[in-house]
Amino acid sequence: MDTLFDILWSEHLIADIGDGIGLIAIDRVMLHERTGGVALKSLAAAGRTVMAPRQAFAVMDHIVDTLPGRSDRTLMPTGTAFITETRAAARAAGIALFDLGDERQGICHVISPEQAIVLPGATLVCPDSHTGTQGAFGALAWGIGSSEAEHALATGTLRVRKPATMRVTVTGRLADGVGAKDLALHIIALVGSDGAQGHAVEFAGEGVAALDIEQRQTLCNMATEMSAFCAIIAPDEQVFAALEGRPFAPHGAAWDAAVAQWRGLASHPDARFDREVTVDAAEVAPMISWGTSPQQAVPITGAVPSAGEGAAANHRRALDYMAIEEGAALIGLPIDAAFIGSCTNSRLSDLRRAAAVVKGRKVAPGVRAICVPGSGAVKRAAEAEGIAATLVEAGFEWREPGCSMCFFAGGESFGLRERVVSTTNRNFESRQGPETRTHIGSPELVAASAIAGRIVDPRAKGEA
């Protein structure tokens, strides 16, 4: 009667440390130059080594520039050290490195499935909060701190407090023009930014099974924004097809044996979850955030809500920061910039949907529009398919892969108090620039708003 999470927990439990703490075997460690380099350096400084270097992978994504012709030099002050020191530490540790200039380079959570680093049934950790993204492949994947990364590298394990389980069941199917980003924001607005705290979240139901593998990653990615320990979706044939033949996937007889195991990875029909949430897909509309937390999101046709009980101070702070008033419509708000990218929405299908919206149209005068593909593979595919050309003709900047302007690290950013529509996962204060006012939404919404120069409903054809 186990849940999928329980199955994977049990399979990886090396020792019960007591009081709810398990010593859990870690199958994959991913690192990036922002928080992983320091883990490798600290490990070496302590005189320790990576226990299983074949199971560890490093990538440059957070600090590297995404401008054409980039190098180790970055617009971010002191950024170069993160790149060069992570590179040196990764080489010294003997782990795989997806470096600048490597055609496999990209955002860690985007390249992991491209390389089949993530596999169904595996445990995967990364000092990056959005690691739960990879649970879309039926892996137990969660974000950790740098010290825990050091621990995982040194011991092949982590000491983990076992979370409770929560199932989010999506009944029915999403309407046309509504995607996983909207579904995620809908769920977060429903349960709150700490609504899944202490819980491993399984997404299930017809509305989830009907999502393609890229949309599933978007959904799992956003579970971080409700403070989930991890997100997971039972793997299906679509997942196996997405991984088959990839560089680090098993092949031949090993592939068949692996798939035979993976087919059993599902919650028992009678499994009991500590918490159940049900969402009707038919009720999900295109969503947009109005405040400074992803839970502060409403349907695009909605208005800025009034403060809930006991939340007046937070509500007021968000309204003031965003320069927006209670009762105001989101549609029609003028924007300064539009950003398409990040581990949430930078995969090929995301860019394809954005390109379909902007095809034959132009970004509004005065709006800075940027598209950053999630990986080298996404970039090449988008260029081959004409997506890149469509975006560029519309007036979008077309960049090299990386995390880019999802966050402001002191280098490139949006301007002071600019209003930005963004496909990223966080609308925090100053996240994308000094006092930047970020509204998060789907690629379609961001693309349509870039054309209109103001926030629009992406379903309203001909808007602009």
Next chain:
Amino acid sequence: MEAFSRLTAVALPLMFDNIDTDIIIPSREMKTVGKTGLADGLFAGWRYVAVGSREKSPDFLMNRAPYADAKILIAGQNVGCGSSREHAVWALREYGFRAVIAPSFNPIFRGNCIRNGIVPVQLAAEEARTLGDAALREEAEPVTVDLDSMTVEMAGAGPFAFALEDDSRLMLRNGWDAIDLTLQHRDRIAAWREADRARRPWIYLETGR
């Protein structure tokens, strides 16, 4: 890691929900590939008048006596949400914080606190609010966090009990290093991996790349 038994110190009440790690330390303040040199960047967006400036904002509580000497932070729900950056905890620790009191913690932030000698004190929302209000009102009145009695109190508020799993409490109490503790299980880990290799050989990537 420095052991923690009992601390009596000024508490800084920042009673907002969802104080994220971008607020605790903005990305632009993470300037070296290390765990130090971060205290000046703590709460930089709220603490200084402008990005890049070091001129202190008079509006921010931590810039005023006695809160500048705070070693305990009291916050709203979901403290430490957002980025996994341990730099948030390293910055808090370097500034002098040894405990964070809140109604709920982001899981990664909580783990980072424990690994760095900062006690995560989870209280009921009303209890945290009571302490926060008292710390704001009676600004010179210190708060005591006791890891032996597992309570927190100040004059006129508490004591309130809090809980920590044994593993975390022992590490904090004794200043133990988690890796050292885990390596005591070295043989068991090796045996588990050996058995697992037969069950899931593809995990070990030993046939070359």
